[in-house]
Amino acid sequence: MRGHGTAVRGARRSRAQAALAALALCGTLALTACNGDEEAGAPGTPASPATSAAATGTASPSPSPSPSPAPSKKPTPAVTSTATPAGTKKTPTPGSTCDHKMPISPDEIAVNRYTPEGGVHSLIIKHGNWGCAAPGADAAPFETTGKETFLNIAEDARITAVTPIVASTVSQPITLQQLIDWLIAHPNQGRVFRYHLDGAGVIDSLDQQYTS
Known part of the structure; x- marks a missing residue:
């Protein structure tokens, strides 16, 4: 009976050591995961598109350029200038032959x-x-x-x-x-x-x- 008790205690000790080893491994994995999050960015902060693309191995599609508006086919009417060129005389009113600079009448x-x-x-x-x-x-x-x-x-x-x-x-x-x-x-x-x-x-x- 004494030998049997000793065997039971040995088995319990082995299970306890195995459980401690498993807990230590989990702790190590958790610490590694935390360090990875700090490198990627602060908790709660989304990673940039470039970082995400690098992590996933896919490139972000470039935005398509906006199509240029098609030129208007409607002709622009020509602007008629009303300015009188320098050095030219205005055309007199048709039928007007009056000269306001007539001399004083002599008689x-x-x-x-x-x-x-x-x-x-x-x-x-x-x-x-x-x-x-x-x-x-x-x-x-x-x-x-x-x-x-x-x-x-x-x-x-x-x-x-x-x-x-x-x-x-x-x-x-x-x-x-x-x-x-x-x-x-x-x-x-x-x-x-x-x-x-x-x-x-x-x-x-x-x-x-x-x-x-």
């Missing part, structure tokens, strides 16, 4: 008023020139310039008039007194007259120009 005046100052008959006048007629207008305006001045007129001067001094668009002869009366009643209207001076510088003929 036409705008008559504004009458005055008997100095004991002679004098007309208060302004010189000027013809402007440009507005579209649809019957006649161009007489554009005055400079200051008012005086011209003496002979009492027997030959005078003709049209509307509105007389009720006619055709020249009618009038006397100096008729002209004076109208100018006093209608001052500063600037009716245009063609005039002529005698050798003494006095008006000896005065013809109203029809303007409207």
Whole structure:
């Protein structure tokens, strides 16, 4: 019986040593696994695609390049330039032949008023020139310039008039007194007259120009 007890104790001791050896092996394997995780990355941190690819032996597919948009086939309309090239002149408006730089008329005046100052008959006048007629207008305006001045007129001067001094668009002869009366009643209207001076510088003929 003593020999049998000794054998049982020996068997138990062998099983205990085998179990301890197995536990030591498991501990070694666990330590190795932990060291491998530290090298791959911190716990909870996914490995990079390159590392995963290296570990698995597969390469990551390269992203496909985005296809370039197809060029538009719709033609681009040409841009018309509105700039005037330097050194060129603008084309005048068709039908416009008016020159705004006409010189002062040498024999036409705008008559504004009458005055008997100095004991002679004098007309208060302004010189000027013809402007440009507005579209649809019957006649161009007489554009005055400079200051008012005086011209003496002979009492027997030959005078003709049209509307509105007389009720006619055709020249009618009038006397100096008729002209004076109208100018006093209608001052500063600037009716245009063609005039002529005698050798003494006095008006000896005065013809109203029809303007409207």
